[in-house]
Amino acid sequence: MSQPSWREYRPGAAFPGVIGRTAEESQPAWPQPLRATPGAPNVMFIVLDDTGYGQLGCYGSPIATPNLDSLAQGGLLYNNMHTTALCSPSRSCIITGRNHHANGMAGVTEMSTGFPGYNGQIPFENGFVSEMLLQHGYNTYMVGKWHLMPSEQESAAGPYDRWPLGRGFERFYGFLGGDTSQWYPELLYDNHQIEPPTTPEQGYHLTPDLVDKAMAFVADAKQVAPDKPFFLNLSTGATHAPHHVPKEWADRYRGRFDEGWDAYREAAFARQRELGVAPADARLSRHDPDVPEWDSLSPDARRLAARMMEVYAGFLSHTDHHIGRLLAFLKEIGEFDNTLIMVVSDNGASPEGGVTGTANEAQFFNNAPEPLEDSLRSIDELGGPTTFNHYPWGWTWAGNTPFRRWKRETYRGGASDPFLVHWPSGIRARGEIRTQYAHLVDMVPTVLDALGIEPPSTIRGVTQSPLHGVSFAHTFDDADALSNHHTQYFEMIGHRAIDHDGWRAVCPWPGPSFAEAGRPFDTPITVQDLTDLDAHHWELYHVDEDFAETRDLSAEQRDKLVEMVALWYVEAGKYNVLPIDGSLVQRMMTQRPQITEARTSYTFRPGTQSLPAAVTPRVLNRPHSVTVDADLPAGVEGVLVCQGTDAGGWTLFIKDGRLHYTHNYVRRALHRLTSADPVPEGRHELRFEFEPTGKPDIQHGKGTPGKAQLYIDRQLAAETDLPVTTPVMFNPGGLTCGRNPGSAVDPDYTSPFPFTGTLHSVTIDLSGELITDMNSEMRMHMARQ
Structure with a gap:
């Protein structure tokens, strides 16, 4: 390569050129652009969600994961990697190289308390690997699940300094919270909300969309700067609930799990010892006391549980397939061999489906589990857009074979996970197993070591804390090397x-x-x-x-x-x-500083972003009103305001000339109210009011009953009694003005069913004491990790 004809100097250094009175007698020099070391490898983290030690094919599972298996075959499989046992805490370790309490992430931010290890805010002195690599000329991309900031900061009001673009990522495409529908995700692009590009009917699913965007981000930069390396953090929504997957993928596993979870464990454990991912002298952990014996279930319960596992297996294989597309893309552009790939899960398999599993997690969260016969009626819909499904405890336990217990607990079933490393240009070993002890905090130090980069002393002027993890790069080509990680606590x-x-x-x-x-x-x-x-x-x-x-x-x-x-x-x-x-209850009830003062009146306008569930007005179990100011032309229709999805929520809309309100009670019942007369043309006030007439029975899944009324220009247009309402929460629970994004709260219309008139404002007014159940809210927040 020929030398440039210009001089360069490091920014901040003295100008090395000459400045005369005119350009003719002067000599120019340019600040040196930030460039990566020639040949520097790309780095890619693939972070799976709620995927247990015994669920990948290369870890003995009967579930087909050929693309992830190929990374093990062409690289290294570690059988002694450890996590924190929960989502956000683990992800904070992956991205910072510091322990989760030091990151303020003792648990999820919804249960933060006023102690340094528990406040839910990762200190800026604990820099992210994205911020570190940005200083060395890398492009940095975050694709998929974030969940590394307080949920009350997820709205358009910010602050944005803990969003991905505030923590060293140049591009972001994904979702901010703990989970989302794979068919109708709550998507963000960089710092703003967007709708999915297509619908489930048109073939949309979140996983291929994330992979498409990851490839596009890389391609965008490579066509301009082909030698510039990238760091990509691909964090799938899979295999967290809801277990959403096209039906043909689930059907590939028809009958494969009919023998039950004990049989799965025995077969997976035998395969693990055969593969060497479990020692030959290992013993299988006991039958868990919380898991029923498979043979004790009724034939219908076994049929339902087996189908739930078929759906999960299809979900994981579908995810593997699309990861394979990303790997093929890297090969196509010549970057595969020089990309350091690390694959890990954030914790063990998840128990939030309960002992029986569920077709709609919202029922579980609201203490309203569906009877077996109701679940069976949904068996052919499991995994599809109309369900929000999760498998039972037995499959959770089996998914963590050979270990005991599961996510949220610090036995190895919660805290030991699959971990693969692949880097053909940097690692000679192929298809080998590594047994050295490691923890998620070791990933950042290992990347820096492999790249020959020292941890930065400052990031954006903030002095950095020491890394807590240690490098395991010395194990890449030495199976007998000793681990440098001697001690690791868990809580x-x-x-x-x-x-x-x-x-x-x-x-x-x-x-x-x-x-x-x-x-x-x-x-x-x-x-x-x-x-x-x-x-x-x-x-x-x-x-x-x-x-x-x-x-x-x-x-x-x-x-x-x-x-x-x-x-x-x-x-x-x-x-x-x-x-x-x-x-959990006491931590959930803790008062936390908010960005605004408490209020009882909220005004919304059309064309604005949907409100995340954490910042929506709390209308459940309390008196409230919804007042709409709108111009109504002839033939007007559409949603005025709604919250939730077909899994549960409420909606106020105009259809067939009349004003309607629907309360979707955990997808089990639709309580509807319709105005007797058509809405008049012109500018009018439309109003819904709810007045409780009894007390909720939250422990039995029943929110407060009440009188529901519709008004047009302050004149009563309809009223009815709602026998039961949703007691705890809607999940997903976003609130939107002027349309119904995602799945329709009321199947009487087709989403998004935009309002065709002119919507000036929607005001939700709250009064009375909030009645809530912190135990159920805790279960909801934990299940979203």
Whole structure:
């Protein structure tokens, strides 16, 4: 390459040219553009959601994942990678290289409290890898799930400094919250909301859309700067619930799971030992006390559960297929071999489907589980746009084979996950297994080590904290290398563990299983509880010799146990883990600083972005009114305002010349109200009012009954009694003015059913005390991780 004809100098250095009185007697020089080191590799993280250790084909699963398997065959498979056991905390470790409490991410931000390890806001001194690589000439792209900021900051009011574009990503396409419909996602492009480009009827699904956008981002830059490397963080919505997938993918697994979850575990475990992803002398963990024996289920319950697993399997295979398209694209543009790819899940398989599973998670969240016969009526719709489905606990437990328990708990079933590394240009080894201990905090240090980059001392003028993880790059080509990661603590909602040089101590809270605990999952830890836990309830496993935590040595190795418990407290002191808090209700009820003062009147206008559920007016179980100011031409129709989807919500709309209100009760019932007379032409006030007439029975899934009334220009146009309303929440729960994006709240119209008149404003007014159930809200927030 010929040398440029101009001089360059580092920005901030002295100008090396000459400045005379005129250009004729001067010599120019240019600030040097930021360029990456020639030949620097691309970096790609693929972060799966709620995918257990025993669910990928290369980890012994019967589910077909040939493209991910090919990364294992052409690279490295790690069998000792650890997560935090929950979504947002794990993702904070992946992106910063710091422990989750040090990131303020003890749990999800919806349960943040006013302590440094728990406030839900990642400090700016804990820089993101995107910010680090941006300083070295990389393009940086975030595609898919974010969920790394307080939910009340997800609206158009911001602040935007914790959105992806505020944390070092140049481009973003995905969703900000914990989950979303795969058919009708709540999408954002860079810093603004958008609608999906097509509909499910036209073939839309979120996963291929995300992959398409990832490829487009890379192609956009490569056509201008083909040698410029990129960092891509692809974080799929899969395989988090809802388990949404085209029917033909689920049908590929017809009959494959009819023998049940115990049979799945036995077969997967045998395959794991055959493949070497579990040691030959490993023992399979016990049958979980919270999971019913497959043979104890009725034939109908087995048929339903098997179909739920078929849908999940199809969902994972479908995801793998589209990841394969991305890999093929990298090969096509000549970037595959020089891309350092790391694939991981954020935690173990998820138990939020409950013991029976559900066709609509909103029913689970609202304490209104559907009877088996109702679920069976939806069996052919599972995975489609009309369901919001999740499989039962038994499949969760099986998905984490050979380990015990699941997401949210710090046994290995919650905290050990698949991890693949692939980089043909940088790693000689092919198709090998690595057994060295690793944690998500090690990913950033490993990337920096592999790239020959030192962690930055400052980012945007903010002095940076030390990384907590250590590099495992030395294991890439040395199967016998020792791990540099000797000690790692765990804490998740009071459930604690610590790993140290092949030993593992676990203190389950409230107990080893729900059945054995004899008390609910959400139980605050008192001083007396903690004293008793530390004295009597820590378990000890020599995981170097007991891969799946099957032999508790706490009684025989008391000195070792005491050493491990003491070490846990040392680590807790380092990383802001204290105070230990096993509660959820109290944390959910904590008052947090908001960007606006509390109010009871909200005004919305057409053409604005939909409101995320976290910032919508809370209309449930309380008196409220909805007042619309609109011009109504002849033949006017459309949605005036709505909240939710066909999984549950409410909508106010005009159809066939009349004003309508519908309350969709968890997709189980539609309570409708229609004006007796047509709406008049011209500018008018349209109003809906709800007045409670009884008390809610939230524990049994029933929100407050009430009188519903429609008014036109303050004149009563219709009234009825609503026997039951939604008690806790709508999920998805966004509120939109002037249209119904996504699936229709009322099937009597076809979404988006935009309003054809002129909508001036919609005002929602609230009064009275809010009646809520924090236990159910906790379940909702946890399930969205």
